[in-house]
Amino acid sequence: MQPWLDALCELDRAGKTCVLVTILSARGSTPREAGCKMVVTPDALFGTIGGGNLEFVCIDAARDMLDRGSGPATRDFPLGPALGQCCGGHVSILFEPFRPAGPHLALFGAGHVGRALARLLGELPMRVTWIDSRPDAFPAALPANVAARCLAQPADHVVHLPANSFVLVMTHDHQIDFAITAAALARNDLAAVGLIGSATKRARFVRRLAARGLPADAIDRLVCPIGLPGIGGKLPAVIAISVAAQMLQWLGAADHAASNAAGATAPPAQSCADQAACKACHLTAEAGA
Numbered sequence: 001m002q003p004w005l006d007a008l009c010e011l012d013r014a015g016k017t018c019v020l021v022t023i024l025s026a027r028g029s030t031p032r033e034a035g036c037k038m039v040v041t042p043d044a045l046f047g048t049i050g051g052g053n054l055e056f057v058c059i060d061a062a063r064d065m066l067d068r069g070s071g072p073a074t075r076d077f078p079l080g081p082a083l084g085q086c087c088g089g090h091v092s093i094l095f096e097p098f099r100p101a102g103p104h105l106a107l108f109g110a111g112h113v114g115r116a117l118a119r120l121l122g123e124l125p126m127r128v129t130w131i132d133s134r135p136d137a138f139p140a141a142l143p144a145n146v147a148a149r150c151l152a153q154p155a156d157h158v159v160h161l162p163a164n165s166f167v168l169v170m171t172h173d174h175q176i177d178f179a180i181t182a183a184a185l186a187r188n189d190l191a192a193v194g195l196i197g198s199a200t201k202r203a204r205f206v207r208r209l210a211a212r213g214l215p216a217d218a219i220d221r222l223v224c225p226i227g228l229p230g231i232g233g234k235l236p237a238v239i240a241i242s243v244a245a246q247m248l249q250w251l252g253a254a255d256h257a258a259s260n261a262a263g264a265t266a267p268p269a270q271s272c273a274d275q276a277a278c279k280a281c282h283l284t285a286e287a288g289a
Helices: 003-014 052-068 112-121 154-160 174-185 199-212 236-259
Strands: 018-027 037-040 045-047 073-078 090-098 104-108 127-132 146-150 166-169 192-195
Touching: 003 018, 003 037, 003 045, 003 090, 003 127, 018 052, 037 052, 052 073, 052 090, 104 112, 104 154, 104 174, 112 127, 112 236, 127 154, 154 174, 166 174, 166 236, 174 192, 174 199, 192 199, 192 236
Parallel strands: 104 127, 104 166, 127 146, 166 192
Antiparallel strands: 018 037, 018 090, 037 045, 073 090
16 A cells, blocks of 8 residues: 555544645646645654655645644645745645544454444444454454454553543453553543443442542543443343443434533443343453453
């Protein structure tokens, strides 16, 4: 792949905005030919359209477009004294902003529940990063909106999640669950942090998180158990449907808050009014393995 195309794919997976800068036409003597591209982010650059003042001006224009949130635009540049270039040619440049499509979910764990949930999420208008430490945990075929990543230390990826991401934790190991949960709650810019397990598991995690020094308001953001109340059964598909339905509630709440210019709002720390009656609340992390 071309460097600019690699960059576009990676930035999309990371949920980061960028501008694709393309030379539409080149007449006369120019640093690069028509079709050359580069990708500009607020703090990085991939590829080149020839360097010099033309490239510097285009970088500034692209970043201004990101700051303003404006749409695609075309600009013409004579390569003469005004740009401090003596080529004497003329180029037309297309600026195309790319912004992440839909909300982002980081799904940690590719066990039975994780696989069932990934299939459901593949039908929703969102981007999913699916993470597990086991290379053979993922199915061969993935939904188009799901990107699988095998990481030896899944918790280390939390710091790289886009702001306002949703996080669901359901790995095969309680220690891995805890490391991911602690890292996620240490951030204050995530939309929600959900952990599969029982009320007992939540109580244990809360004690350990407090002992680690996390503030009470951060710990209170933990949603555990997860899933809608009143949905019985412990089959992976049943649990996945319950959790996917809760995700839809979270997305609806976030959309409503955004429409009122109030910003994204995390869901309440506890989702089930009657934990004793909610079978999903008693699912342990092992059930997702």
